[in-house]
Amino acid sequence: MSSLTKTRVIAVANQKGGVGKTTTAINLAAALAEQGNKTLLIDIDPQGNASTGLGIDTKSRKHTTYDLVFGDAPATDIMRQVGESSLWVVPATTDLSSADIELMSRARRTYLLQDALRQPAIMQAGFDYILIDCPPSLNLLTVNAMVAAHSVLVPLQAEFFALEGLSQLMLSIRELRETANPGLRIEGILLTMYDRRNNLAQQVEADARDNLGDLVFQTVIPRNVRVSEAPSYAVPVLQYDSQSKGAVAYRDLAAELMAKHGKKHTERAAS
Ligand SMILES: Nc1ncnc2c1ncn2[C@@H]1O[C@H](COP(=O)(O)OP(=O)(O)OP(=O)(O)O)[C@@H](O)[C@H]1O
Ligand SMILES: [Mg+2]
Numbered sequence: 001m002s003s004l005t006k007t008r009v010i011a012v013a014n015q016k017g018g019v020g021k022t023t024t025a026i027n028l029a030a031a032l033a034e035q036g037n038k039t040l041l042i043d044i045d046p047q048g049n050a051s052t053g054l055g056i057d058t059k060s061r062k063h064t065t066y067d068l069v070f071g072d073a074p075a076t077d078i079m080r081q082v083g084e085s086s087l088w089v090v091p092a093t094t095d096l097s098s099a100d101i102e103l104m105s106r107a108r109r110t111y112l113l114q115d116a117l118r119q120p121a122i123m124q125a126g127f128d129y130i131l132i133d134c135p136p137s138l139n140l141l142t143v144n145a146m147v148a149a150h151s152v153l154v155p156l157q158a159e160f161f162a163l164e165g166l167s168q169l170m171l172s173i174r175e176l177r178e179t180a181n182p183g184l185r186i187e188g189i190l191l192t193m194y195d196r197r198n199n200l201a202q203q204v205e206a207d208a209r210d211n212l213g214d215l216v217f218q219t220v221i222p223r224n225v226r227v228s229e230a231p232s233y234a235v236p237v238l239q240y241d242s243q244s245k246g247a248v249a250y251r252d253l254a255a256e257l258m259a260k261h262g263k264k265h266t267e268r269a270a271s
Contacts, residue, residue: 008261009117009130010187011145011152016165017136020155020192022049023227024253025133027246028153030236031254033087035265037128040079042068043092044113044145045135046099051091054082055234061091066099069112069144075121088127096141103140110180113144128263138172146173147180151187155221156208158194158201163208188217190253195223219253222246 012025022045029041043050044065051061067073068090079088103109116122117130131153132145146152152173156162166189177184189212195201208216221227227246230237238247255265 007127007130008151009132009149011132011134011142011149012155013134013142013146013152013169014154014156014165015136015138015142015169016157016162019136019157019162020190020221021045021136022053022133023231024153024155024190024192024221024250025050025131026053026231027227027236027238027250028253028257029087029129029131030085030238031250032129032131032258033082033085034238034251035254035258035263036086037258037263038086038088038126040088040090040122040125040127040130042090042113042130042132042145044069044096044132044141045092046094046097046141047135048092048094048096049231050133051089051093053231053234054087054089054236056080056089056091058093061093064095065090065092066095068116069099070102071112071116075116075119075125079122079125088125100139100141103144109140110143110147114148117148138169143172143176143180146176146184149181150183151185153187154189155192156189156204158191158198158204160200160204162204163211186215187257189215190217191220193223194220217253217256219249219256221249221253224249 012021025041029039033039063073063078068078078090081088134142134145191205222245224244224246226241226244227237230240233240258265
């Protein structure tokens with residue numbers, strides 16, 4: 001368990017691809033920051049989608065998550081503020097794809113990110129939340145994220161095979177709880193790309209709520225074209241179209257999360 005006292009470290013993970021991990025990491029981080037929470041988004045996926053979605057172009061990614069994990073540069077040089085906001089990011093590039101193999105030969109291979117997050121420069125930055133955008137795999141990068149985290153937030157696309165993949169992830173979380181991270185919790189299961197008119201989506205939601213109960217967030221993220229357009233403008237949907245259904249849903253998610261942790265959410269005037 002991390003010794004960061006006020007910081008909540010949340011890994012956004014699901015080994016299934018394209019379920020809305022990155023979209024959730026970007027927009028939840030932006031919504032938390034909008035509420036005044038100092039928030040750090042760590043992109044630990046070699047695809048670097050979260051970094052691109054926040055407008056950090058590849059050329060300017062001098063220091064990355066690779067350097068953070070392997071301690072190759074001071075954390076203060078690695079974290080970057082997004083504009084003037086309360087949002088900070090550690091970007092990723094494809095060099096992370098070799099990290100998975102390089103980690104294998106390290107004695108503390110599952111603890112490197114946890115070690116990195118415990119360094120004074122990050123502790124002193126005083127983040128309220130650190131979100132980690134994981135790759136679509138249960139590889140060592142994802143394991144590092146889940147060992148460094150207090151909890152795992154699992155985006156679940158409301159479609160037929162959604163719940164099958166979930167049991168594999170739950171098993172991994174249970175294993176980590178018995179070994180490297182006894183305090184690891186499930187922050188919540190988040191239904192994403194939800195279409196209320198679709199019977200199958202409703203069925204998946206009903207199954208998830210029946211089987212997983214309170215683990216499923218009340219907030220559901222609707223399928224919304226503005227959400228999928230925002231990354232090509234290199235901004236969160238909260239900024240791209242502040243009143244879109246997607247932006248509203250991610251603000252609701254931030255409020256639900258903050259309420260869970262006893263943080264006060266302030267209503268934001270519609271702009
Ligand atoms: N609520 C939504 N409405 C519409 N499109 C969405 C929504 N959420 C995600 N998408 C789109 O679905 C695709 C997959 O989303 P995203 O990249 O967030 O998934 P991922 O789980 O991070 O994928 P990967 O496993 O490759 O990392 C993207 O094109 C994204 O824009
Ligand atoms: Mg992704």
